[in-house]
Amino acid sequence: MFRNRKKLCFKGLLLISLYTFHGIKAQSVAEEPVGLEIRESSVNAQVISHILKITNRSEQIFTGTVLLDPLSELRSLSQGEREISVAQNDSVFVAYRLIAAKDIGAGRKAIRYIILNEKKERVLARETYIDIEEREQIFFMTDDAPLMITRPEDSVRVHVTVNNSGNTYQEVTLVFNVPNLREAPAFTEMKITMAPMEQKRFIHSFIPSGNLLSSGQFSVHITAMKGREKTIFGSKTVTVQNVFTDRKYIDTNPARNLYPGQGLADNSVTLSYRQYNATSNMLQLQGGGYMNLPAGYLHLKGNIYKYNSGHTPMITNTSLMYKLEENEFTIGNVSEQTELPLFGRGAKAILSTADRRKTLTFGAVDQNFNLIGSQPWFTEYYSFYIQGALGANNSDRGMEATYIYQKNPYEKAIYNVGGLQWRSLLGKNWSIHMETHGALSSYENIPDSKFSGAAELRYRGNLPFGIALDGSGYYSDGYFPGSRKGTLSFTQGVNKRLSENTYISGSIGYNRTAPKSYAYTYTYRSENSYGNIMLSLPKLGRVTSSLYYRHQGESSPSYTSWLDEGTVSGNVRMVSHRMGWQGRWQSPNARHSLFGTLEAGFFADPLEGGRSGQAKTTLNYSFREVMIDASYQKGAYYLYEYMMAKQQHKEFNRFTSSVSINKNISKKLSFSSGINFSHDVYQGSVPSANLTANFFAKDNMAFFMNAYWYRYTFINSSNMFNVQVGVTWNFSKSQPMKGRKSKVVAQVYYDHNANNRYDDGDEPAGGYLLNIDNKAFISDEEGKVRYSLVPYGEYIVKPIQTGRWFFDRKKITAKSARTVINISLKQSGTLQGSVGYISDENSVEILPRYEGLRFIVINTDGTVVQTVVTDADGKFTTFLPMGTYTITFDTKTLPEHSECKDYTRTFTIEAGKITVLDPFEIEVKERKINIKRFFASD
Numbered sequence: 001m002f003r004n005r006k007k008l009c010f011k012g013l014l015l016i017s018l019y020t021f022h023g024i025k026a027q028s029v030a031e032e033p034v035g036l037e038i039r040e041s042s043v044n045a046q047v048i049s050h051i052l053k054i055t056n057r058s059e060q061i062f063t064g065t066v067l068l069d070p071l072s073e074l075r076s077l078s079q080g081e082r083e084i085s086v087a088q089n090d091s092v093f094v095a096y097r098l099i100a101a102k103d104i105g106a107g108r109k110a111i112r113y114i115i116l117n118e119k120k121e122r123v124l125a126r127e128t129y130i131d132i133e134e135r136e137q138i139f140f141m142t143d144d145a146p147l148m149i150t151r152p153e154d155s156v157r158v159h160v161t162v163n164n165s166g167n168t169y170q171e172v173t174l175v176f177n178v179p180n181l182r183e184a185p186a187f188t189e190m191k192i193t194m195a196p197m198e199q200k201r202f203i204h205s206f207i208p209s210g211n212l213l214s215s216g217q218f219s220v221h222i223t224a225m226k227g228r229e230k231t232i233f234g235s236k237t238v239t240v241q242n243v244f245t246d247r248k249y250i251d252t253n254p255a256r257n258l259y260p261g262q263g264l265a266d267n268s269v270t271l272s273y274r275q276y277n278a279t280s281n282m283l284q285l286q287g288g289g290y291m292n293l294p295a296g297y298l299h300l301k302g303n304i305y306k307y308n309s310g311h312t313p314m315i316t317n318t319s320l321m322y323k324l325e326e327n328e329f330t331i332g333n334v335s336e337q338t339e340l341p342l343f344g345r346g347a348k349a350i351l352s353t354a355d356r357r358k359t360l361t362f363g364a365v366d367q368n369f370n371l372i373g374s375q376p377w378f379t380e381y382y383s384f385y386i387q388g389a390l391g392a393n394n395s396d397r398g399m400e401a402t403y404i405y406q407k408n409p410y411e412k413a414i415y416n417v418g419g420l421q422w423r424s425l426l427g428k429n430w431s432i433h434m435e436t437h438g439a440l441s442s443y444e445n446i447p448d449s450k451f452s453g454a455a456e457l458r459y460r461g462n463l464p465f466g467i468a469l470d471g472s473g474y475y476s477d478g479y480f481p482g483s484r485k486g487t488l489s490f491t492q493g494v495n496k497r498l499s500e501n502t503y504i505s506g507s508i509g510y511n512r513t514a515p516k517s518y519a520y521t522y523t524y525r526s527e528n529s530y531g532n533i534m535l536s537l538p539k540l541g542r543v544t545s546s547l548y549y550r551h552q553g554e555s556s557p558s559y560t561s562w563l564d565e566g567t568v569s570g571n572v573r574m575v576s577h578r579m580g581w582q583g584r585w586q587s588p589n590a591r592h593s594l595f596g597t598l599e600a601g602f603f604a605d606p607l608e609g610g611r612s613g614q615a616k617t618t619l620n621y622s623f624r625e626v627m628i629d630a631s632y633q634k635g636a637y638y639l640y641e642y643m644m645a646k647q648q649h650k651e652f653n654r655f656t657s658s659v660s661i662n663k664n665i666s667k668k669l670s671f672s673s674g675i676n677f678s679h680d681v682y683q684g685s686v687p688s689a690n691l692t693a694n695f696f697a698k699d700n701m702a703f704f705m706n707a708y709w710y711r712y713t714f715i716n717s718s719n720m721f722n723v724q725v726g727v728t729w730n731f732s733k734s735q736p737m738k739g740r741k742s743k744v745v746a747q748v749y750y751d752h753n754a755n756n757r758y759d760d761g762d763e764p765a766g767g768y769l770l771n772i773d774n775k776a777f778i779s780d781e782e783g784k785v786r787y788s789l790v791p792y793g794e795y796i797v798k799p800i801q802t803g804r805w806f807f808d809r810k811k812i813t814a815k816s817a818r819t820v821i822n823i824s825l826k827q828s829g830t831l832q833g834s835v836g837y838i839s840d841e842n843s844v845e846i847l848p849r850y851e852g853l854r855f856i857v858i859n860t861d862g863t864v865v866q867t868v869v870t871d872a873d874g875k876f877t878t879f880l881p882m883g884t885y886t887i888t889f890d891t892k893t894l895p896e897h898s899e900c901k902d903y904t905r906t907f908t909i910e911a912g913k914i915t916v917l918d919p920f921e922i923e924v925k926e927r928k929i930n931i932k933r934f935f936a937s938d
Contacts (some may be wrong), residue, residue: 272726296324430461478516545583576603750825829909850874
């Protein structure tokens with residue numbers, strides 16, 4: 001009962017309060033003499049239209065003023081304050097047009113209208129709101145022209161202009177990167193907060209280090225990012241050119257600059273020290289270098305080492321080579337790939353046509369590998385050879401003939417060997433390669449000369465149905481003096497693709513070696529055969545796999561002495577058959593990979609007969625820089641494994657494992673290390689470990705260390721340890737130039753009498769910048785620049801920048817040892833221009849932009865001569881040679897809502913005079929006006 005009464009009292013009080021509030025509000029509205037209502041609002045691009053309805057509720061005429069609150073962020077295109085007069089109980093309409101400037105911030109904006117009476121007292125105010133969408137538009141610019149360094153002690157200044165054309169504040173981060181900069185950080189970061197429609201100019205200054213100053217040019221990379229997340233919105237590269245009076249032509253190979261400190265062995269020098277256990281050590285110097293000459297180049301390479309136990313240093317792989325065009329002349333250690341082994345100290349020459357289609361090679365080789373050995377040259381073991389080739393630059397068609405004279409003291413013989421090689425294409429699908437060799441040999445203990453020979457055939461081709469074949473065959477007489485004497489071999493391979501991801505392939509081969517000699521009794525003989533068939537399986541997920549069969553045969557009499565007498569005589573032969581599977585898996589991000597094999601089979605026991613089993617499994621896992629390997633083999637795979645196990649009356653088995661890591665800690669430091677372990681029945685347990693570390697101290701110098709340890713058991717346990725430390729110094733990364741070269745000398749002078757000759761009245765133009773072969777030069781006090789070791793050919797000479805004196809771009813031809821060019825400077829004329837804006841009360845309100853407007857200057861030939869850009873005042877000045885030109889306003893650079901109707905002008909430049917163009921008028925487009933008409937109702 002009490003609760004019900006309490007609820008009734010509360011409801012009554014609430015009704016009384018609402019009635020009282022409604023009465024107060026009604027009374028307040030009734031007391032306002034004037035009402036203001038925003039009847040219509042429309043937004044069109046940047047222009048906002050409002051129509052205000054003003055109502056007079058009083059019984060007398062209201063006279064006053066309506067105005068836009070000056071605190072609003074929008075501006076009125078017409079008069080902001082209007083006088084009004086409204087009859088009693090009547091209404092009037094007032095239209096406003098507002099503009100939202102491009103620099104207005106994003107978000108909700110309030111627009112307030114105020115009504116004042118005759119006494120300028122506020123009567124009422126009303127607000128409305130508009131939402132300005134967020135607009136991000138930010139970009140940055142750099143100077144297109146390369147920066148020039150004329151004084152090494154000066155700093156380099158890179159200018160960057162960032163323009164925030166959006167309507168939000170932006171946190172801008174600029175990162176400047178100068179690769180290979182020494183003695184200062186290579187990366188520099190600049191941060192700033194930019195207001196909407198704000199433009200700022202950044203300057204990054206640095207002192208270039210010596211390695212940069214010695215190069216022809218270098219780059220500064222600039223990356224621009226916005227926001228706290230550092231989202232990249234642009235990147236640019238500025239080229240900095242070193243300006244020289246005297247410089248050499250440099251042909252740089254970009255592949256050499258992979259890592260600081262790394263270079264090629266033929267253009268670097270390495271000094272190292274190696275220690276073997278505690279008793280032996282070696283000091284070694286190896287490397288090479290190039291030297292460009294006015295015609296061709298020299299290449300010196302060498303390898304010098306000395307053990308502490310020896311008195312004479314060893315000099316091997318050391319030679320001096322001169323190359324001119326495609327011709328080569330070498331003295332020192334030489335080698336030649338022929339049927340007879342030719343290597344040692346001597347000399348050789350290669351004569352070739354320019355296209356390398358025809359070559360002639362001849363040389364003399366004293367077959368002693370130590371260049372300073374005590375044995376006199378060409379006394380015991382030496383060779384002379386000559387080789388001619390047609391189609392040497394064509395791997396498919398050509399022929400080659402070779403003759404070799406060799407004195408061999410070990411075989412007590414003199415050899416005369418001739419060879420002929422022929423290769424050709426048979427149709428479109430087949431190629432064939434044939435070689436024949438014949439040798440006429442004279443021996444000390446045999447009165448008559450002996451003839452022997454060798455022949456070889458190689459081919460490849462395609463059959464119908466996508467079957468590919470390749471094969472080879474070789475035969476040589478047992479007494480043939482070549483490196484493959486007494487050999488009979490053949491191979492045959494076949495391959496066919498079954499589908500996009502599956503294929504089948506197979507191969508067979510046979511090799512028999514039985515060398516003979518008139519001076520020695522050879523007992524060595526071996527015979528091997530093999531056969532393989534492989535079928536790839538369809539890919540299953542991320543796993544690829546294949547099945548295979550392998551046949552292997554091996555026969556040799558060399559193992560009979562390993563066992564007790566009478567156990568076996570003649571050849572020991574082993575034939576095996578195996579089936580296997582191999583598979584590979586790789587993770588989607590390529591960080592993990594797994595590779596494994598599993599195979600099993602049998603072989604015929606060479607001694608005891610019957611069949612013995614054999615099996616092997618391997619597993620390889622890699623994760624980023626880490627690799628783990630393991631394998632296990634049960635049963636012998638080769639004759640030597642079988643015989644070694646039989647000596648110990650055991651079955652052969654082997655287990656191997658390894659863990660390695662290869663890590664680049666930084667661009668300056670890298671290392672690799674591994675731990676290995678193997679165990680089998682005849683070697684026992686063999687652990688080993690290795691470590692390699694490299695430190696790239698500079699871009700042309702690196703330190704390294706290699707260490708290796710292993711332990712093996714033979715009668716007793718032995719530990720072997722060696723460590724090597726050294727330093728590598730890389731020479732210039734430029735490439736040698738094999739052609740003829742010229743020295744270009746340019747004489748730059750002021751041609752006051754304009755006769756294109758350096759005569760009386762003219763004077764040298766010192767300090768003038770010009771470009772030869774895209775390289776920057778500055779003339780000395782005598783007006784000269786020098787460009788050395790320039791390969792024969794055509795080059796462009798042009799001025800780097802416009803000025804009061806100029807010369808026309810010209811093409812020069814370097815075709816002699818010295819090329820002299822005269823560059824006569826003629827006085828130019830000055831061109832000045834400007835822009836101006838034209839607008840009226842009906843024009844769209846824009847923010848005039850004067851800087852960065854582009855003009856293109858074209859000569860009478862239609863060639864673009866220059867591109868000029870206005871400064872912050874909308875003006876430009878440039879210098880041009882005498883003549884008639886056309887300048888065109890690039891309308892793409894105009895601000896929005898503007899146009900230039902007269903954007904092309906023709907003008908004439910006179911020497912030493914200033915030509916001033918009439919201002920280019922930029923007209924601001926008119927606003928589109930929407931007319932609203934109101935009619936009184938009948």
